[in-house]
Amino acid sequence: MNTNISIKDQLNDSHDHDLCIEEAIQNAELICKKKGLRFTKIRKKVLELIWVSHKPLGAYDVLDALRSEGLKAEPPTVYRALGFLIEAELVHRLDSLNAFIGCIDPSNSHQGQFLICLDCRSVTELGDDDILKLVQSKASNMGFSAIHQMLEIQGRCKSCRALK
Numbered sequence: 001m002n003t004n005i006s007i008k009d010q011l012n013d014s015h016d017h018d019l020c021i022e023e024a025i026q027n028a029e030l031i032c033k034k035k036g037l038r039f040t041k042i043r044k045k046v047l048e049l050i051w052v053s054h055k056p057l058g059a060y061d062v063l064d065a066l067r068s069e070g071l072k073a074e075p076p077t078v079y080r081a082l083g084f085l086i087e088a089e090l091v092h093r094l095d096s097l098n099a100f101i102g103c104i105d106p107s108n109s110h111q112g113q114f115l116i117c118l119d120c121r122s123v124t125e126l127g128d129d130d131i132l133k134l135v136q137s138k139a140s141n142m143g144f145s146a147i148h149q150m151l152e153i154q155g156r157c158k159s160c161r162a163l164k
C-alpha cells in the first residue's frame, strides 16, 4: 500500500470513505492472520466504529456507538478491544486528545507524525521516515536511544483553511 496516495485521498473531501473502511478491515484481517491474532467480532466492530471517519474517537464515544446499536457493552470491554487494536498496530492512541484513530498504513512502522485539525478534529497520519530518522539521530547525539515516536502536531487542515 502506498502511504502517499492514502494521505492525498484523505485530504480530498470528496473521497469515498466506504473504501477506506473496507480497506482498513481487510488490512486488519490480513495482519491478524499473519500475526496469529484473533480478530473477534467485538474487536472488528470497534475497529469499524473508529473508522467511521478520519476523526479520532474517545473510548466513551465507542461505547455509546456500541450501545446505540443495541449491543451490551461495558467500559472494560471497549478498553480491552482498543488495547488489542493498539497492540496489533491497527489503531493509534492520540494522547493530546485522549482519543483513538485508525492507522492508515498498519503494514508499516507504527510511529510517526499526526496532523490534528483544531477546527474539525480530523487527523492525518504523516509517516515521514526522514523526520523519524532526524529525531533518532538528534536524540542519539545526546546519548539517548529513541524507541518510539508519536508526534502530535496541532493546526488547521486544508479544508478548514479554505473556509476562512
Ligand SMILES: [Zn+2]
Binding pocket: 010, 015, 016, 017, 018, 020, 021, 054
Ligand atoms: Zn476515508
Ligand SMILES: [Zn+2]
Binding pocket: 092, 102, 103, 104, 105, 106, 109, 110, 111, 125
Ligand atoms: Zn499508523
Ligand SMILES: [Zn+2]
Binding pocket: 117, 118, 119, 120, 121, 122, 156, 157, 158, 159, 160, 161
Ligand atoms: Zn479541519
